[in-house]
Amino acid sequence: MxxxxxxxxxxxxxxxxxxxxxxxxxxxxxxxxxxxxxxxxxxxxxxxxxxxxxxxxxxxxxxxxxxxxxxxxxxxxxxxxxxxxxxxxxxxxxxxxxxxxKRGFNPTPPQQLESSDLVIRVNTLVDGLQTPWGMDFVNDTTLLITEREGRLWKLVAGQLVAIEGLPEDIHVRGQGGLLDVMHWKDDATGKEWVYLTYSKDRPGDANQSATALVRAPWSSDVESIDAWEELFVARPYEKTHHHYGSRVEIGGDGKLYLTCGERGRRDVHPQNLATSPGKVHRFNPDGSIPEDNPFVSQPDAVPSIWSWGHRNPQGMFRHPETGTIWTHEHGPKGGDEINILGPGNNYGWPRITFGRNYIGTIITRDTAMVGMEQPLYYWLPSIGACGMEVVYGDSWPDSWQNNLLVGSLSFEYLERLHLEDNKVVARERLLEDVGRVRDIARNSTGEVFVAVEGAGTVLHLEPIEIK
Ligand code: HEC
Structure with a gap:
């Protein structure tokens, strides 16, 4: 060689x-x-x-x-x-x-779904919307629906009617836009109101935004609103375009609850009582501060704060039996959680969490700490929880009463959670592959309505047969 x-x-x-x-x-x-x-x-x-x-x-x-x-x-x-x-x-x-x-995603909702114990008819009430974000019933014949792109609709007798005259400073960017809607009748005066939450441009600088709450008088023939009264802006304005929250609900105590996300600034807001993001706020329905709010007499604290240490709560309801406010919030990678809110409670974000950063790195190893609340339930992995209601009322069989329904943005289905003594004992996937489930509403008889993004639909779930 x-x-x-x-x-x-x-x-x-x-x-x-x-x-x-x-x-x-x-x-x-x-x-x-x-x-x-x-x-x-x-x-x-x-x-x-x-x-x-x-x-x-x-x-x-x-x-x-x-x-x-x-x-x-x-x-x-x-x-x-x-x-x-x-x-x-x-x-x-x-x-x-x-x-x-070029395969556009346009799922056709099923016409019927079979859960483990019930056959449910699925009626498509609305389609062709872009991003239906929030829904609330005015009464059993009128449903209000927001589209994140900045549109408000009322659905009356199967017809969508646009409500004109929305605030002009809606910040439709990133996760921002027109968010939740609530109808409320003041039994003391008989007056009716419509409330909106949205991400609002900072006056003079549309690159910054904050979660805002406004209201206007409501009557059944309203098709245009010219004066919105601003009740609250979750200051400070931030340059990020995500984690706005925001859900709005009246609790059993007659107070108004508003969730505000931490705007992607987890080390700045959630653990700081002097700023509004990363908190759930509590107001009288006219926007004034209730005297019994937990931090009213603490100097430097925002007086509307009811609970803190929140990340991005996008599900909330008032429990029909107890009147308590239940929320869920998005965790990062893992750690979406359900909480029953209590005055002054700190839910821990980001000091304690069951989640990790999206890129897999550790946020904290702590999942519990003195002075911070444990969630009623947490999801691992995250389902991208959005919208939440409790099943209640004559339309549903016993096995469904007090179950929770939660939308999944990530996995595109509706989750049913069976609770016993406020513990989740079983989970079931409904409406698999339906699209990103954004909100869930219940009318006075307990019928359930589900808003789905992308498909742009509002679905009505009608139980038809116990298996
Ligand atoms: C925490 C949520 C989140 C995760 C997890 C995430 N993204 Fe994104 N991504 C976003 C957001 C928000 C944007 C900004 C555009 C938008 O709003 O859709 C974006 C934008 C993008 C864009 C640019 C789109 C455009 O319109 O120019 C690409 C490409 C992208 N992501 C890919 C990925 C890939 C690949 C992964 C996983 C390795 C990933 N993303 C994980 C939230 C996320």
Whole structure:
């Protein structure tokens, strides 16, 4: 042999390294990476990227950069230190494939669904909306519906009627826009009111926004509202466009409860009583502060605060038996939780949590701490909880009474939770693959209505047969 083997070794190493480089596809298949890290915000199977109006650039380069570097103001985490370069390449390809597939996502709701113990008819009352966000019944014939894009509707006798004259400073960006709606009749005066929550532009600087609460008089023939009274703005305004909350409800005590998210600034707001984000607030229905609020006599505390240490609560109802206020809130990766609110309670975010950062890193190892409340229930992994109601009333069989219904944005179904003594003892998936479930409403007889994004539908669930 003319060349000793030892001389060939470096060449062999170079060749094998090159070969190795070319053939290191990411070890985890792209759909798996996507499901694990991305689907909680962008939906199953990359649907979010089909027919997309790209915000940060539609080229492969731009997409790869966003995944690596994130976008803090919009709330997109940076995966540069969590995923390897080849995993980022793989998930970029996956997203580009979805974007090119042109398969618009338009699920058709089922006409009937079978739960473990009940057959339920599913009536599609409304379709063609964009992002139905909040719903509330005025009475059994009129349902108010908001669309996040900045529209308010009343559904009367199957007809959608637009209500004109909304606030002009609605901040429709990121997760912001027109959010919740509530109808309330003041039994003392007989007067009726409609309340809205929305993300509001900062006067003079539309790059900043805050969660706001307004109201206006209501009567059944209203089709336009010209004067909204502003009751509250969850200051300070922030440059982020996510975690606004916000749900509004009247409790059994006749007070108005409003949830405010922490605006993506977890180290600034939730544990600070001097600011409004990351709290649930309590008002008299006219916006004034109840004298028995827990922090009214604490200097520097925002006097409307009822409970604190919240992340992004987007589900709330008044329990029909106890009058207590129940909320749920989004955790990060894991740790969506349900709480029954009590005065002055601290629910712990971000000092204690069952969740992790979206990129997998630890937020805190603490799940409990003296002076902080434990959730009634938490989801691992997160379902992207949104909207919540309790089943109650003659329309439903005994096995469903006091069950909770919670929407899942991430996994696109409606979750049924069976409770015993305020403990979750069973869970069931209903309306699988229906789309992102955003809100749930109940009318006075207990019938249940579900708002679904993307599909833009409002579904009416009608129990027809006990199995
Ligand atoms: C915490 C929620 C969240 C998670 C988890 C998340 N994203 Fe995002 N992502 C966002 C938000 C918010 C935006 C801003 C655009 C928007 O509002 O849709 C965004 C934007 C993007 C964009 C740019 C879209 C555009 O319109 O320009 C891409 C691409 C993207 N994400 C990919 C991913 C991938 C891939 C993963 C997983 C590795 C991921 N995201 C995980 C919230 C998230």
């Amino acid at each position: 003319r060349y000793p083997l030892i001389l060939l070794l470096p060449i062999a190493i170079v060749i094998s390294t090159l070969g190795w480089k070319e053939s290191t596809p990411s070890e985890t298949p792209a759909p798996e990476i996507y499901t694990r890290w991305c689907s909680s915000c962008h939906g199953q199977k990359g649907r979010d990227f089909v027919d997309r109006n790209w915000k940060l650039g539609s080229t492969e380069e731009a997409v790869r950069r966003v995944i690596k570097e994130g976008h803090e103001l919009l709330g997109m985490p940076a995966y540069g230190s969590t995923l390897t370069a080849s995993e980022i390449d793989a998930v970029t390809d996956f997203i580009m494939d979805q974007a090119a597939s």
